[in-house]
Structure formats: C-alpha cells, structure tokens
Amino acid sequence: ERVGSGFARMHQEFDDPRLFFHLGRVWILYRNGPLFGYQEQIHNPIHFEEAGDGVGFVAYVKASETVRVGGGRNIALISEEPIGRDENGIVEWAPNPSLKALTWVDPVTVRDDIDLNGAEEKLRHRRLLEADDASGSEGGERDAPRAAAPLRLQSPDESDSAHPRTERRRRLGSKPTKSNVHGTNGYMAPLPSSGELLGIAHFHRPENRKSSEFALHGHHYTHAFFTIARQAGGGADAGSRPFKLRRLSNEFVFRANSVPAGETRPPADGDIIQFASGIDVVGSDVDGRLIVSYGINDCEGSVFTLAMQLVQNMLIEVDPGQEVVDLMEMYGDGDLSPANRL
Numbered sequence: 001e002r003v004g005s006g007f008a009r010m011h012q013e014f015d016d017p018r019l020f021f022h023l024g025r026v027w028i029l030y031r032n033g034p035l036f037g038y039q040e041q042i043h044n045p046i047h048f049e050e051a052g053d054g055v056g057f058v059a060y061v062k063a064s065e066t067v068r069v070g071g072g073r074n075i076a077l078i079s080e081e082p083i084g085r086d087e088n089g090i091v092e093w094a095p096n097p098s099l100k101a102l103t104w105v106d107p108v109t110v111r112d113d114i115d116l117n118g119a120e121e122k123l124r125h126r127r128l129l130e131a132d133d134a135s136g137s138e139g140g141e142r143d144a145p146r147a148a149a150p151l152r153l154q155s156p157d158e159s160d161s162a163h164p165r166t167e168r169r170r171r172l173g174s175k176p177t178k179s180n181v182h183g184t185n186g187y188m189a190p191l192p193s194s195g196e197l198l199g200i201a202h203f204h205r206p207e208n209r210k211s212s213e214f215a216l217h218g219h220h221y222t223h224a225f226f227t228i229a230r231q232a233g234g235g236a237d238a239g240s241r242p243f244k245l246r247r248l249s250n251e252f253v254f255r256a257n258s259v260p261a262g263e264t265r266p267p268a269d270g271d272i273i274q275f276a277s278g279i280d281v282v283g284s285d286v287d288g289r290l291i292v293s294y295g296i297n298d299c300e301g302s303v304f305t306l307a308m309q310l311v312q313n314m315l316i317e318v319d320p321g322q323e324v325v326d327l328m329e330m331y332g333d334g335d336l337s338p339a340n341r342l
Helices: 119-135 308-314
Strands: 015-022 025-031 040-045 047-050 057-060 067-070 076-078 082-085 091-093 100-104 109-111 189-191 196-204 221-230 243-248 274-282 289-296 300-307
Touching: 015 274, 067 100, 189 274, 196 243, 196 274, 221 274, 289 308, 300 308
Parallel strands: none
Antiparallel strands: 015 025, 025 040, 040 067, 047 057, 076 100, 082 091, 100 109, 189 196, 196 221, 221 243, 274 289, 289 300
16 A cells, blocks of 8 residues: 555455565465456565564565466466477576466467566565575576476477377367366476376356355356467467467366265365366476365365376367367256266
C-alpha cells in the first residue's frame, strides 16, 4: 500500500497460489480478482527476512515487482529448460533462461513475451552481490549450472523402450477444436532424461462449472500427466508454436484419505473436488520420486509422492501433431451414472 513517498506492508489475499523457481529465487503465482481481474495471473518474487524476535522468518512480496500475465486461469511457468547434451553426455540447460508461460494445454500454447518490469535484472544483480559476499571476493561468479546425472537424451523419432506406448486411444469421430482440459501446476518440472517438461492437468466431469447437488462450481475432477517439448529440427510452425505435446497419461483420481463416520478405513473412491496444483521431481526423473500436492473439496490440502518410474510408464507418446482433444473422451451432463463414473 502506497503511503506518502514509500510503501507500507499490508495483507493481501492470494487466490490459488502456487510456487515456482526462476533466477535462483522462489516466486509465487496467484490471482487477485478484485485488484487485477479474474483472467489475469499475477506473480512476484518472494523476499524473506528474519523475524523481529529472531525466531522464524517473514515472507513478503513487493508491489513494485508485480508481473501480470494474461491468458486465463491456471497457467504454468517455465524457467529451467533442458536443451540437449554436450560431448561428454552432460545435460545442457538453456543459458540465462527467460520466463515463459504455458497459458493453455490444448492446443499447447507457450508465451515467451513476459515482461518482468526489470525484476530479472534486479534479481541477477542481487545474486551477484550475494555471490560476492559468500566468496569474499570482488568479482563473484554466478551460481554453477544445475547438475544432472548423465542420462541419454533420445530424439522424438527413436523408439523408446523406457516409455512404452501401452495402448492406443481411439480418436473422436467428430473432433471439436479444443477440449476442456485445464493446466493446474504452477511450474513445469524439467525431465532431463528426455528433454521434456512435465505438467499435470485436470478435467471437470461433466465438462462445465454449473451449480449442482455436488458443488457450487466444477466438480468430479479427473487429472492427467502430460509432457511438452520443443519441436525437433524446427517444425513447420516452430516459429509460432515451438512447443508441442509429447506424451499424455490416461485420466485418474486420487484415492480419498478421509474415513467416513462409522468406518475404519477410507473408501475406494475419490473426493468430489480434487485440484492438483503443485509437482516437483526429487532426484532423478527416471528413478526418483514425484511430489504432488492437491486440494480436497476446497477445504484441506494433501501431499503424496509417486515413483518416477511409475509416472514415466503412465505417460503415453502421442503422434506428431496430436493434441489433447484428439485423445480424450468428452462427457456431458448425463454421464455421471455409476457405469460412467471415473
């Protein structure tokens, strides 16, 4: 809040907040409808300082570093991007990466024109100063590039025994222009072993947000993992759409954790509303683990991990040019009978 010639700290509500990483800093992605509108995603770098009592810390954002990105709800940011391997087989990362935004999953739409209002230069300068302080030298060096295990990077045309195409989905008879898939994670996780970026998206079943006996808005969410990657060799539309859908999983739900009254264990069912908004890879993207965080009925949160080997096996390679709408079934208002429940 502006006060006189400066700013005073105040509390603000962040809707659907998610964390992501860029330039060695933690950022927060959120919406604030009353101030910025409900179709604008906002993000800021987070600053930390020691609490006044010396116990714990205080986290805050600066209004002067606020960045707006249009394009709808639930976008995912891209910072780290594996681009290949050097002659020693070590993964190479895009140097000085600019922040990009996956604004839509179907069709895959990535924006690279995000204006950070000078925040990048400020943060780079701050990192150099912090490196100077840490080394005690006049000319500190930048942080070393992110290390990665020497894993083989396959081209899209090679057969991939590590990522078997377990089954083929049938195509829709009459194809709409796009599906109602929504991207939910705030940060696309790099997969160095294949040069892809991993995300998690969701559907509403049925595909609308009408009020019903189940919820005020969307309900019966299903999720699917997906990966995107740069077009190999510069495809026909690589200039306008350099990223393409590479792999996609079948839909799934998270098993409910709550134990109903009078029962001793959770039911073999999912919650009516499940909203996954965070993923991160711990260790190798081949044999490490994936952290998934999600909200339950807009009331509580949950976190669990999956073996990356399982995630890799769930992901099925798509044909060149295919999008989510080519592969996922459409469900209408009358499709919540037990036979069709997902």
